[in-house]
Amino acid sequence: AQKITQTQPGMFVQEKEAVTLDCTYDTSDQSYGLFWYKQPSSGEMIFLIYQGSYDEQNATEGRYSLNFQKARKSANLVISASQLGDSAMYFCAMREGTGNQFYFGTGTSLTVIP
Amino acid sequence: DSGVTQTPKHLITATGQRVTLRCSPRSGDLSVYWYQQSLDQGLQFLIQYYNGEERAKGNILERFSAQQFPDLHSELNLSSLELGDSALYFCASSPRLAGVKNEQFFGPGTRLTVL
Numbered sequence: 001a002q003k004i005t006q007t008q009p010g011m012f013v014q015e016k017e018a019v020t021l022d023c024t025y026d027t028s029d030q031s032y033g034l035f036w037y038k039q040p041s042s043g044e045m046i047f048l049i050y051q052g053s054y055d056e057q058n059a060t061e062g063r064y065s066l067n068f069q070k071a072r073k074s075a076n077l078v079i080s081a082s083q084l085g086d087s088a089m090y091f092c093a094m095r096e097g098t099g100n101q102f103y104f105g106t107g108t109s110l111t112v113i114p
Numbered sequence: 115d116s117g118v119t120q121t122p123k124h125l126i127t128a129t130g131q132r133v134t135l136r137c138s139p140r141s142g143d144l145s146v147y148w149y150q151q152s153l154d155q156g157l158q159f160l161i162q163y164y165n166g167e168e169r170a171k172g173n174i175l176e177r178f179s180a181q182q183f184p185d186l187h188s189e190l191n192l193s194s195l196e197l198g199d200s201a202l203y204f205c206a207s208s209p210r211l212a213g214v215k216n217e218q219f220f221g222p223g224t225r226l227t228v229l
Contacts, residue, residue, distance in 0.1 A: 033217075043202060044116075044220060044222050045204060046220075047116075047218070047220075052214055053214065091157065095216060097214055101159055101162070107156065107157075
């Protein structure tokens with residue numbers, strides 16, 4: 001089974017609107033971390049936000065927030081007030097408490113429309 | 115700028131050849147990871163080193179090998195190259211071996227084109 005599933009290959013959002021990028025995960029570990037990365041067309045991978053499985057509050061970093069629903073095993077990224085510079089690929093990733101590997105989803109391509 | 119450096123930025127070579135990709139982790143980071151990102155496969159974990167020792171292996175082909183040196187820089191060696199090896203190769207570093215909040219910081223990548 002896939003550890004990380006991102007079901008939206010492509011998304012469009014109007015500038016200044018909010019958008020939610022979906023991510024579901026699969027693990028039997030109680031302790032795990034969830035990450036979101038942004039990959040603009042230039043290719044670099046930029047770390048955006050982190051959520052720990054034991055964190056009681058949803059993570060926020062500026063315009064990025066994580067809608068963490070543990071029982072549903074989902075960790076959706078919410079980008080508020082979208083900007084043209086937000087157009088990029090977005091990857092959800094997980095690290096389990098056991099093991100060293102990072103698991104990445106297949107990514108969602110976000111296009112912000114002016 | 116993540117602090118992770120990778121050289122070269124671009125590499126064009128022919129099938130059957132061998133290349134070496136180099137990565138310098140962020141200052142103080144002991145873990146180095148290698149990933150391959152191709153259009154049809156997404157981001158694939160290849161291998162992890164921690165303080166000079168191999169610690170985790172992913173979908174790394176036998177034609178590929180890696181090592182981490184005492185100064186903590188790492189090299190990924192790709193041999194008998196095939197057209198399908200054309201991809202963006204990322205190096206990432208993190209400060210610790212494990213732990214859930216052990217985020218990885220990615221280098222800019224090396225784009226390999228095999229002709």
